[in-house]
Amino acid sequence: MNLAVRDIRHNFSRFAFTTVGIGLLLMVVMGMAGIYRGLIFEATLLVDRIGADLWVVQGNTRGPFAELSRIPVNLEDRVRALPEVIRARRFVNHSIQREHHGKPLRLMVQGLAWPDDKGEWVSLVAGRPLGQAHFEMVADRSLGLALGEQVTFGKDVYRVVGLTTGMSGIAGDGLAFFTVSDAMAIQFDTPSEAIRLERAARLARTGNQDFGRAQPLLLERAGGASSGISELPQPQVSAILVSLNPSADVNKIISTLSTWSDVTVYTAQQQRDLLLSGTVDKSRRQLGLFSVLLIIISTIIIALIMYTLTLDKIHDIALLKLIGARNRVIVSLILQQALIMGAFGYGLAWWLGQYLFPYFPRRVMLETPDLIKLAMITVLISMLASLLGIWKAMRVEPNTVLA
Template structure:
C-alpha cells in the first residue's frame, strides 16, 4: 500500500491548493529566467543576424550598443582600402517616437546601407525587402503598422513594404528598417528654432558645418566589416586602430560587452529574485508537510505500535512532498506556456532551464520534507492512547 498517495487522496483539497500555490511560484521563476533569456536574445539579435566580422566604432568607445558612437561619414571608404576587407556597410540605430493615425508609436529606427544591404538578414513575415533608396520601410509587427501603410517620419512619408516578427532591440522596441540615408535625415531633422539657436552658438562654424547643434559630422554609429576568410583579423584591427579615431570590436566582443557589462546588473537582479521565489517555495512546502504530519500523529503512532519501521514513515512523508512539487512543476509549466506568449517582452523558455528548475524542485522538496520527517520520528507509539 502506498501510504503517501493514500494520504494525499484523503486530503485532496489541501494538496491541490498547495500544488496550485507552488505552481504560481514555479511560473514566476520560469518567467524571471525566461525574461532574462529573452532580453539577452533581443540584445544579441542584430549582432547575430547582421553578419559582420568586425564593428568599427568611434575611437575610445565601445558602441554602438553599450554606449553612443559616431564615426566620420567617410569611415567606410577608409576601411574599404584596408587589405583583407571584402565589404563595408554603414550602420545606425536610433530610438524614434512618432504619431500615426492618432496613436503615439515607438520604434528602433535602423538604417541599412542600401544598395550594399537591402535587409536580407531581416526575416520577413509578409511583403518584400527594401528595393529603393528612399521612403521604403520594413516594420516589426509589434510596432502596430500594416503592410502597405504610409507612415510619416520627420518630413517624409514612408511606405511599409515588408513586415517582420520578433525583430526588436534590447529595449523591446520593434525595428523599423529604412535606408541609412533616410535614417540620418530623420535623425538630423530640426525645427526652425533649433537651427536659429545653433547658428547663434559660440561655435557657429561647427554648427553650420555639421548641420546640427551636436558637434559631430555624422549620425553614423558604426561601420560593419566583412573580411576575406583567409585574412588575418588581428592585422586588420591593428591597421584601423592605428588611425586613432576608430575602435574595432569583433562580434564576440560586442556580445561580451552586452552580457558581461550592460546586462550584468539585470542578471544579478533576476538571479536574486529567483532565489527569493525558491526560498518561499521551500517555506510553503515545509509548512504544509509539517501541518499534514501533525494531523497524522495518531496514525503515525498506530503504525509504530504495529511495528512499522521508520523508513515506512519517512517514505510516506517524502512522497507527499515530492507529489506536491511534481504537481506544482507540471501545472507551472502549463501556466507558463499559456501566459508568457502574451507578454509584451520576449520570454524564452529553454529546456535546459526547465531541467535545472526540476532538479532544484527535487532538492527543495527533499529539504522541505525534513521538517515533517523530524517531527514524525519523535512521535511515540504510546501516543495512540492519548
C-alpha cells in the same frame, strides 16, 4: 500500498489548491530564467544576425551598445579601402517614441546600408525587403503596424513594406528597418523653426565678421542649407560594420585599424561580450537574485505546507508506529507527498507558462537546459521542504494514539 497517493486522493481539493500555489511560484521562477534568456537573445540579436566581422567605433569607446559612439560617415570609405575588406557599412541604431493612432509607438530604428544591405538577413513573415532608397520600412510585428500602413516620422511618411517577427532591440522595443539615410534623417530630424533660427544665427554671426561683410556670397551661403556649407561637419554614424574576405587574416586587419587613433575596433565576439558583460550583466544578477529569493520562498512555503499536512496526520503516523511501521514507511509518506507536490507544481508552472509568457511585454524564452535545471532544483527543494515534516513525524510517540 502507496499511502502518500491515497492521502492525496482523500484530501484532493486541499492538495490541488496547494499545488496550484506552488505551481504559480515556480512559474515565476521559470519566467525569471526565461526573461534572462530573452534579454540575452534580444541584446545579441543584432550583433549575431547583422553579419559583421569587425565593428569600427569611436576611439576609446566600447561601441554603440555600451555608450555613445560617433564617427564620421566617410570612415566607411577609409575602411573599404583596406585590403581584404569586402564590405563596409554604416551602422545607425537608435530608439524613438512617437504617437501613432493616439497611442505611444516605441521602436528601435535600424539603418540598412542601402543598396549594399537591403535587409536580406532579416527574416520576413510578410511583404518584401526594402525596394527603394527612401520612405520604406520593414517593421517587427510587435510594433502593431500592418503591411501597407503609412507612418510619419519627422517630416517624412514611411510605408510598411515588410513584417518580421521576434526582432527586438536591447530595451525590448520592436525593430524597424530603414535605409541608413532615412534612419539618419529620423535621428537628426529638426523642427523647421529650429532650422530657421539656426540659419538666422549663422547669418548674424557671419555678418558680424569682416569677411562676411566683405563677401556677400558668404552671407548667402551661411543663411542657406547646412549641406551647402562644406566647413560644417558631416552627419555622424554609430559604427562601421566590416565584412572581410573569408581567407583574410583578421588579426592583421585589426592591427592595421588599431593604428588609426580616431577609432577602436572590435570583433563581433568582443562586441557581443561587451554587451553581455555591460548592459545585460546587471539585469542577469538582478534576475538571478530574484530567482534565488523565490526558490527560498518556495522551499519555505512547501516546508510549512508539508509540516501542516504532517500535523494533520500525526495521529495516523503514531498509529503506524504503534502497529510497527518502519521509519522508512513514514518518511516515504511525507517525502513522496512533497515530491508529488513539487512535480505537479512544476508541470503546472510549465503548462501555464506556455499560455501566459507570450503575453509578457518582454520576450520570455524557456530553454531546455534551464527547464532541466529548475526541475532538479524543484526535486531538491521538495526534499529539503519535507525535512521539517519528517523531523516532526520522527518525534511522534506511538502512545499518542491513546491520547
